[in-house]
Amino acid sequence: MGSRKTTPLNNPTLENLHCSIELKTEKLGMVPFFQDLKQPELDKVVEKFSANHFSEGDEIYYQEDPAHYLRVIVEGAVKLLRYTDEGKDVVLDILNPGSYFGSLKLLGSDVYTESAVAQSGCCILSIGLKDFKEVLQEYPAVSIALLESSSEKLRASQEQVKQLTTQSVEKRIANILLTLSGKFGEEKDGGTLLQLPFSRKDLADMAGTTTESASRVMSTFQKEGIIETGRQWVAIQDIERLRSVTKS
Template sequence: MSHHHRNPVHSLAGPVEHCSLDLRRKLIRESPFFSNLEPGQIDEINSRFRDVGFSANKTILREGDNADSLFIVATGLVKLYSASGDGGILLIDILKPGEHFGSVAGFGPECYEETAVAAMDCCLLKISSENFHRVLTMHPQVAVRTVEILSHRVRFSHELMRRLGSYSAENRSAWLLLRLGEKLGRPWEGKNLINAPVSREELAAMIGITTETASRIVSRFQKKGLIESGRGWIAIKDPEGLKKLTEDVFD
């Protein structure tokens, strides 16, 4: 493991309990739920959302609680966890600004299917089920998009777990690092730095392997020159080398 670098991960955190009007409009306009609406309609929908702030490591919602709100990440990162069948906890995803989580009554399960935790100080836009249904009454096309978006997310996560389960720990680890690099990466010293605080335990939890196995694989990848890593960070040096390990996972 490389120790000559301090942790290069940059915080994406912003003001914890305030999002500017311009940022709110941008997030709502670019959200897949509302992307086809006019500026005046976006402003009306914006009035239905409220800012909520969470400091690092605070729980935002819990798996099993009544599903009554939809959230959009404005600043910071949010980690989604779910209980596994053997009583453990799986890290399902890391959400960046612009991504959504949660659910509202009438669309999908009545209870949240995951626990959401602030990975760092973050500001979120939150809309209640009641206000979301008011939006649907005024803009029926949003209802169609909502069904499409939420059902696709469930199908994708089930298909992902089914397919990953049949591949080796090394295949899965390579695929996960590439996915995180694509989603959260930023250029750093000629490499692609995964710009999120991710521990070995969490890497393991995302693909259903032990922490010890994840640590061995990270060390092996580093020796092969595929990645560089330190405490709490990983940078991809050779994406093509990692891709060769994943060619038959998602072809």
């Protein structure tokens, strides 16, 4: 990777987001409980979703709002946050295209258990309770896959809690960088470039640490040649060494 610190962030704007029917169907087919549907079936299901665009920083929904929609990202990135009783916000995850989020009453929650914010310009599909029930009635296999996907999400959430309580800050941050690079990374000049509006505070929140501690770890990684950082971007120059941090 080059040594420039001002690599421009390729942040999609609403003008260059192309939320075509083909792209909507492609990303909908990446959702775990829709993956086994055949193309004609996906074509019918996507018609039940509405598409909306959000600018970077827009609130998509708030924690404790009535859970009226299940959503799927077509373009862009979405940040999930949970607000604590002390008034602080904790970043739970950053989602990429093909990911689903939100909730519906039939999924076990009357309200959203987190807030969702557009991390970049986004195109998002939404489906309400009535239409989703019709999908489940027409495609019973989706119901079974939905239960399996919900169980996997719960397992992943439990693993995240385990990591936050048992791993060192270095391991937690290394795991987060690897996860984000898998979602958003671009292979470039022999490294992996992660371009995302993502602050040190976001990283610290996800790692369950302070901004100062997260910055120290990132500085150490940079001095060791594992990463290079700039304004809202990280270049992973030695991904194997980063993986080794998680296993040490």
